[in-house]
Amino acid sequence: MTEILRAALVIARRDFSAVILSKTFILFLLGPLFPVVIGMAFGGLGEKITTEGLRPTVGVAMPAADAARMERAHRLLVDRLGKENLPRLRRAPAGDPRALLAQSDARFLAVVSGTVEHPVLTGKAGDLGWLEGDIGLIASAALAGERLPHVRVEKRPVAASAGADAQSRLLTGRAAQILIFLLTMLLAGMVLSNLVEEKTNKIIEILAAAVPIDAVFLGKLMAMLAMSFVGICFWGSGVFVALMAFAGPNMMPPTPAVGWPVFLLLGTIYFSTAYTLLGSLFLGIGAQAATVREVQTLNMPVTMAQMVIFFFATYAVDHMGSPSEIAAAVFPFSSPFVMIARAAQDTAIWPHLVAIVWQAVWVALIIRLGVWLFRRHVLKSGGARSRGLFRRRSAPAA
Structure with missing residues (x-):
């Protein structure tokens, strides 16, 4: 196990340096800004049309x-x-x-x-x-x-309201769900093309001969996760500066049930688990694909399935403690989204410890399955199996 981790760190450092030091990485960082700017422009135009034109x-x-x-x-x-x-x-x-x-x-x-x-x-x-x-x-x-009478309403402010607090915590949980989902879908797809490129260039065979395949998969996953955190820090800093400039320092979002420090820590962990769960699945798929076209074809059903899972998780948020919420928390791919919403509404910490261990176990299982399929269908020389799981088998010779 120590040898695998050491080799995985070597692979992770290699991939991370290759991505971060590339000239296209700055375009990757600036890429999400264009949809945001366009969305803000169309949002302002839509509001104007709604309030004036319609x-x-x-x-x-x-x-x-x-x-x-x-x-x-x-x-x-x-x-x-x-x-x-x-x-x-x-x-x-x-x-x-x-x-x-x-x-x-x-x-x-x-x-x-x-x-x-x-x-x-x-x-x-x-x-x-x-x-x-x-x-x-x-x-x-x-x-x-x-x-025309105008009755003046007497205002009596209170320090706290249970109903308002519950609603604000629900909104906080929903916002965290959407943020983790968008970041995961935006960043996890890079794992697919990365492995296909190295298979095409025969680099993956060299790596497989030097280190265990488990270390290759784990190292690539760690590198892409680290690269994702670099992007998140960059985008988060921009959002923070924009909020301070336009909203002012007095803007305070609703406080989650577990408090902001624990909530941010859990958000980081659940993004990591959501990313590694989907990324390990993408690694397994990318290991079987032989061309970029196959990757694009396989990416669509996985993305659509993930959207269905996300909608299931958002439904479960309104029914805490119900069988649907428990099922969504147990199912590994929806578990990070359900648990971050639970952190916003419930003060208990022990369910998160259980969920994190459960999600980590599934990450390990999916990586092992991807490694097994890669060894079985790609690394074996000769025959149709060397072409990958998704390649058409050739007709037997007459």
Whole structure:
């Protein structure tokens, strides 16, 4: 065992140096920034479209006095409810509302006519059901006029609220789940192509002749995990600087049940176990694939299966202690996601110790299975087995 660990560290140091010192590593670090910038740009654009472009416009074809009362009530309600919660009002010339709606340049979703005491809303049936309550509220406020009551609410702040704390801890657990899942899916796929390239260049045979195959697999997994932590530190520093610049030092996220120091430690461990579980599976798959095309073909079903597992884990978060939550915590590939959410909601530490040992056992089992398949289907010379598990067997000679 000591020899395997020593050899694995040699392989890990070799792969880690090769990745970190390559010219493309800076592109790897900067790569996730582009989706973030694009997402922020589209998020701002989407919010603007939602709050401005998608707000319906209702034409007001009332006498001037009634139209003025409706507009004044609309402004008052906007101050209290927010403009995104009410349709826009725009003066329309008096006349037949159906003729106004037929005009291509009017851009009215509906037209309100009549008087404040008896408003008449004209439009398509589906739009009328949507706008009826809003127009009725505006007309009621217009009828009240200056007598529109405004009851002041007395505020009594408390230091703690059990319901609010439970909700905030649930949100913290969900956020940690999503973060670990995204980082795992982003980084674990690199293990696949790494092994295929070395198989193509016949480097893997040289390594297999020098050190045990177990050490090769373990060393590559350790190197990719270390490289992932370099990337996470880089991205985390950028996020921290951005939060301090835009949110300020007073921003404090909800505190998890186990406290931030233990939660961050468990988050690091569960990311490591999630990464090594998926990475060891990818190593086993990559060891059988002979070309990059096969890797890409095999990557899709594994990724889709991992997404299904993640959705199962997110469902289990809302049902702590239920059979589904226990099953998700026992199943090795969903266990890291379930346990990090449990750390945010429950103060008990012993379940995490059990889960970490359980996940480590499965990492060892998957690595052993990958090594066995690699020896059986790749390293054996001659015959169809040397082509890999996923290669088509050649037809027997006549």
